[in-house]
Amino acid sequence: MQKRYYSIIDIGSNSMRLVIYVQQNSGRLHEVENVKAVARLRNYLDDDQMLTQVGIDILIDTLKSFKEVLKTYQLTNFVCAATATIRQAENKQDLKKMVKEQIGWEMWILSEQKEAYYGYLAVVNSTSITEGVTVDIGGGSTEVTYFKDRKLMESYSFGFGALTLKEFISPEKSLEKGLANMREYIYGQFSTYSWLKDRNIPLIGIGGSARNMAQIDQNMNKYPLAGLHQYKMNGSDIAKISNYLSSLSWGEMQKVEGLSKDRSDSILPAVEVFHCLFQTIQADCFVLSRKGLRDGIFYEQLYQDHVTPILPNVLEDSIQELINDYSLNVKQISHVQYLTRKLFNNLQAKGMASLTKQDWQMLELASNVFYLGDYIDSESSSQHTFYLLANRTIDGIMHVDRLKLALVASFKNKTIFKQFLAPFKHWFLKEERKKLRMLGAMLKFTYSLDATKRQVVQDFYLKVKGDTIHLTLHCNNDYMPEAYQAEKQKKHLEKMVHKHIELTFTDIRYGVSH
Numbered sequence: 227m228q229k230r231y232y233s234i235i236d237i238g239s240n241s242m243r244l245v246i247y248v249q250q251n252s253g254r255l256h257e258v259e260n261v262k263a264v265a266r267l268r269n270y271l272d273d274d275q276m277l278t279q280v281g282i283d284i285l286i287d288t289l290k291s292f293k294e295v296l297k298t299y300q301l302t303n304f305v306c307a308a309t310a311t312i313r314q315a316e317n318k319q320d321l322k323k324m325v326k327e328q329i330g331w332e333m334w335i336l337s338e339q340k341e342a343y344y345g346y347l348a349v350v351n352s353t354s355i356t357e358g359v360t361v362d363i364g365g366g367s368t369e370v371t372y373f374k375d376r377k378l379m380e381s382y383s384f385g386f387g388a389l390t391l392k393e394f395i396s397p398e399k400s401l402e403k404g405l406a407n408m409r410e411y412i413y414g415q416f417s418t419y420s421w422l423k424d425r426n427i428p429l430i431g432i433g434g435s436a437r438n439m440a441q442i443d444q445n446m447n448k449y450p451l452a453g454l455h456q457y458k459m460n461g462s463d464i465a466k467i468s469n470y471l472s473s474l475s476w477g478e479m480q481k482v483e484g485l486s487k488d489r490s491d492s493i494l495p496a497v498e499v500f501h502c503l504f505q506t507i508q509a510d511c512f513v514l515s516r517k518g519l520r521d522g523i524f525y526e527q528l529y530q531d532h533v534t535p536i537l538p539n540v541l542e543d544s545i546q547e548l549i550n551d552y553s554l555n556v557k558q559i560s561h562v563q564y565l566t567r568k569l570f571n572n573l574q575a576k577g578m579a580s581l582t583k584q585d586w587q588m589l590e591l592a593s594n595v596f597y598l599g600d601y602i603d604s605e606s607s608s609q610h611t612f613y614l615l616a617n618r619t620i621d622g623i624m625h626v627d628r629l630k631l632a633l634v635a636s637f638k639n640k641t642i643f644k645q646f647l648a649p650f651k652h653w654f655l656k657e658e659r660k661k662l663r664m665l666g667a668m669l670k671f672t673y674s675l676d677a678t679k680r681q682v683v684q685d686f687y688l689k690v691k692g693d694t695i696h697l698t699l700h701c702n703n704d705y706m707p708e709a710y711q712a713e714k715q716k717k718h719l720e721k722m723v724h725k726h727i728e729l730t731f732t733d734i735r736y737g738v739s740h
Contacts, residue, residue, distance in 0.1 A: 239365025310366035338383030344522030391495035435496030441484030541622030612636035637666025674711035
C-alpha cells in the first residue's frame with residue numbers, strides 16, 4: 227500500500243517547526259520528520275506591532291528551507307499555520323501575500339479560539355482524561371481550555387507568553403522582586419475567569435515549555451521509564467523546579483539536563499505560569515501531553531467527514547495500533563480473552579485473590595498484547611515484551627498503568643517478574659505487586675491453553691473441592707501440546723491461589739478424557 231504523508235509547518239513566536247507524518251495501517255499518524263528553527267519572530271515586532279524586514283527575511287528564508295525538505299515527499303495533505311506573533315502583526319495580510327507569492331503556500335493565520343481548540347483536540351484524542359484544563363504557553367500568548375466529558379466547555383487566549391513575561395525578570399532587576407511581580411500579574415489574569423477556579427482536575431501542559439519542564443523533572447528524579455507523553459507531576463514538583471531554576475546563573479541555566487538551550491531564557495516564566503495555573507484550578511496533578519497544536523490540526527483534517535473529530539476510544543485505538551505493528555494473531559487474542567474472562571469470573575465468584583473490575587480491565591488489556599516480543603525473538607519474548615510496553619508511548623494510558631501492563635503481559639515466572647519490577651518496586655504496595663503477579667500467572671496459563679493457536683480448548687468447567695481446583699477442558703481436536711503446556715504453566719497460578727490445579731482434557735468429538 228502506498229504510504230500517505232501529511233505535513234504541517236507551525237510558525238510560532240519562539241520557533242518554527244516542520245513536521246511530517248506517515249499514516250499507519252491503524253489510521254493513526256506516525257512522525258517521520260521533525261525540523262525546528264529557532265526564529266524568535268516575537269523579537270521582530272516593532273513598537274507599531276509590525277514585523278520588521280529582518281523578521282520577514284527570517285520567516286521567508288526558513289520557509290524556503292522547509293520547502294527543500296518537503297521536496298522528497300509526496301504529500302496527501304499539507305498545512306502551513308501561524309500563531310500569536312503573525313496574528314498580532316499589523317502587516318499580517320502583507321505577510322500572507324508574501325508567503326503565497328514567494329513560497330507558493332497558503333498560510334493559515336489561526337485565531338485565538340482556533341489555536342486553543344486545536345490544543346484541546348490533541349489532548350482528548352491522545353489521552354483518556356475526560357475532564358481537565360489544558361495550557362499551551364507560546365512565546366507571545368497562552369491558550370487555556372476547560373473540557374468536561376471530553377467536550378470543550380471554555381477557552382481563552384491570554385495575551386502573554388514565555389517571551390513577553392521575560393520583561394519581569396530582566397538582568398538589571400531583582401530576580402526575587404521580578405518573580406513576585408510576575409506571579410501577581412499571572413494570578414490576576416487567571417482570576418478574571420471563574421471557570422478556572424478550584425476545579426480539582428488535571429492540568430494538562432502542551433508545547434515546548436511543558437515538555438522541557440517534564441524533562442527537567444525526569445532528569446532530577448532519574449526517572450526509569452522512557453517517554454514524556456502522559457508523564458505525571460504534582461504541584462510540589464513544579465515548585466521545586468521553579469526554585470531550582472531561579473537559583474541558577476545564566477551560564478548554569480544553559481547546562482540544565484533536559485532543558486533546550488533556546489528555552490533557557492524563557493523556561494522560568496513558563497514554569498511560573500504552570501505553577502500559578504496549577505494553584506488557581508487547585509489541580510489534582512499535572513500531565514504532560516506531547517500532542518499539541520499540530521496534532522490537533524491533523525485530527526481535524528483526518529476526521530473531517532465525521533460528525534466530530536474526536537476518537538471514541540483512545541486506548542482501544544492505541545492497542546489496535548500495537549496489534550497491527552507487531553502482527554499479532556487477532557483470532558488467538560479473541561479466543562484467549564474468552565478463556566481468560568471465564569477463568570477470571572470463576573475465581574472471582576469463588577472469592578480468590580479479591581479480584582475487581584479494574585483487575586479485569588488490566589487483564590483484558592494485557593491479553594491483547596501478551597508476549598508481543600515474539601515479533602523480535604521468541605526465545606527472549608518476555609524481556610522484549612516488557613521493554614517495548616514499558617518504554618513505548620501508548621496513548622490513553624498513564625505511565626504507571628503502562629508499567630502494570632508491561633509486567634502482566636510479559637509474565638514468565640516469579641523470578642523474571644521480580645527482576646522486571648525491581649527498579650519500580652517502590653511504585654507499588656505489596657498487595658499491588660502480588661495482584662499484578664496473579665494477573666500475569668492467569669494470563670500465562672490461559673495462553674498455554676491455546677499453545678498451538680488452533681483454539682483446541684473450546685471451553686472449560688471449573689469446580690473447587692477443598693484445596694484443589696478441578697478444571698475440565700473441552701477440546702475439539704488433538705490436545706496433547708495444550709495439555710503439556712498447561713501442566714507446565716499451572717504452577718504459577720497454583721502458587722498465587724494456594725491451591726492445587728487438576729486438569730482433565732476431554733475430546734468432545736469422542737468423549738475421551740485425559
